[in-house]
Amino acid sequence: MHKGNERKMRNNAEGTQNNIMEEFQSFHGNEELLAKVIDCFPYPIEVYAPDGTAVLVNKAMLTEYHVSDPDMIIGNYNIFMDPPFIATGQFHLVKQAFQGETVFHPDIKVPLDKIAEQYGLSIEEFQLKCSVRATY
Amino acid sequence: MKDRIGDAQSSLNESFQLLFGEHELLAKVIEFFPYPIQIFSTDGIARMINKATLEMIGIRDVESHVGIYNVFRDPIVRGLGCTEQVRQVLEGKTVYLTDFNVPYQDLKRHFNMEDRDIQTISSDITCFPLKNADGVFEYFAAVFIIKKYTGEKKKLI
Numbered sequence: 001m002h003k004g005n006e007r008k009m010r011n012n013a014e015g016t017q018n019n020i021m022e023e024f025q026s027f028h029g030n031e032e033l034l035a036k037v038i039d040c041f042p043y044p045i046e047v048y049a050p051d052g053t054a055v056l057v058n059k060a061m062l063t064e065y066h067v068s069d070p071d072m073i074i075g076n077y078n079i080f081m082d083p084p085f086i087a088t089g090q091f092h093l094v095k096q097a098f099q100g101e102t103v104f105h106p107d108i109k110v111p112l113d114k115i116a117e118q119y120g121l122s123i124e125e126f127q128l129k130c131s132v133r134a135t136y
Numbered sequence: 137m138k139d140r141i142g143d144a145q146s147s148l149n150e151s152f153q154l155l156f157g158e159h160e161l162l163a164k165v166i167e168f169f170p171y172p173i174q175i176f177s178t179d180g181i182a183r184m185i186n187k188a189t190l191e192m193i194g195i196r197d198v199e200s201h202v203g204i205y206n207v208f209r210d211p212i213v214r215g216l217g218c219t220e221q222v223r224q225v226l227e228g229k230t231v232y233l234t235d236f237n238v239p240y241q242d243l244k245r246h247f248n249m250e251d252r253d254i255q256t257i258s259s260d261i262t263c264f265p266l267k268n269a270d271g272v273f274e275y276f277a278a279v280f281i282i283k284k285y286t287g288e289k290k291k292l293i
Contacts, residue, residue, distance in 0.1 A: 030184065035162035036266045037175065037277050042230050043262075047165060056161060102170045135170055 046073070050098055052080035097136035104135050172280040175266070178226055180208035183275065192282050193257065194240070200248035207278070212242055225263040225276045233261040240287070255287030 038045055044061035046054055054077040057070055067073060079085055079094060090105060097103045166173055172189035174182050182205040185198060195201050213219050218233055225231050240254040259282045267273040 031157075031159035031163040033175065033184070033266070033275065034166045035159040036268075036275075037173065038162040038165050040264055040266050040277070041279070042264050043279075045165065047161065056158070104170075 048079055048098075052078045052094075054079070094136055102135065169279075171282065174207075174278045174280075176207055176276050176278070178274055178276070180206040182207070189280075193280070194243065194250040194252050194254070196248045196250055205247070211246055212238055215242075222263055225265055228265050228267070228273070230265070231263040233263070236261050253287055254285050256285070257282060258284040258286070 038058050041058055042060055044064045045056075045058045046061055047056035049055050053075060054073050055075070057073050061073075062068070062070060080091070085091070085094075093103045093105055166186055169186055170188055172192050173186045174189055175184040177183050182202050185195070185201060189195060189201075190198070207213060207222060208219060210219075213222060216236065216238075218236070221231055221233065235258065237256050237258045239256055240249070240252065243249050243257075244251075259280045261278055261280050263276055263278045265273045266275045266277055
């Protein structure tokens with residue numbers, strides 16, 4: 001093959017590859033797409049500040065617990081001050097997560113009646129009790 | 137006193153937002169997520185993977201996967217009869233694959249994988265579309281809840 005054509009083909013292939021690589025796999029600059037992943041994530045996600053205050057929830061969290069207004073949770077819910085959660089005896093696991101460990105917490109029984117009571121809602125507004133697995 | 141507590145809380149939240157803009161915070165959730173997450177363009181090509189994807193699935197490096205791997209052409213997914221099910225995500229559906237059991241040697245045969253003493257990776261996989269404000273989507277994501285490695289003593293659930 002003519003050397004000029006060879007060089008052209010190599011440059012085209014490298015250019016295409018560079019375009020692909022440039023377009024993605026940099027977390028920096030793709031925050032909007034990554035934010036969408038959390039927003040559209042089909043499982044509940046809640047993010048806490050180090051003092052235990054909820055600072056972010058995704059749509060699945062709001063849907064799961066039939067919460068229409070995220071402000072009921074964000075800035076208002078504190079996992080360290082949640083009596084039903086403290087009563088599960090798993091407080092230390094969340095503390096471990098805040099110390100930098102990934103903690104797997106299977107078979108959590110969510111006390112929907114106590115949560116309903118805490119928010120001044122009736123249990124009918126929580127349509128079903130659920131058993132969940134949480135990762136902190 | 138209640139007002140003072142409320143003010144303190146608002147101040148903390150503001151500080152948190154300043155430290156991490158909301159999008160940056162959400163990006164960090166993905167980066168540090170303890171389970172593999174992959175983001176694909178609608179042609180099926182992997183465009184972004186998190187650290188857990190490399191560590192838990194055993195892919196050697198990002199470069200041998202991102203921009204190269206195509207889930208719709210994955211012979212293992214096809215062999216397990218799941219390709220058409222995954223394709224349903226292109227119709228805007230959330231797709232659940234349970235007990236997706238992959239022999240590690242098959243992964244090694246087809247992809248650039250780490251050498252590990254594993255027979256099978258067993259996981260539940262959820263694929264979901266990422267829609268923009270207009271309801272149109274150009275990407276979808278897959279999260280792998282890895283339940284068990286056989287051939288090793290480690291179990292995750």
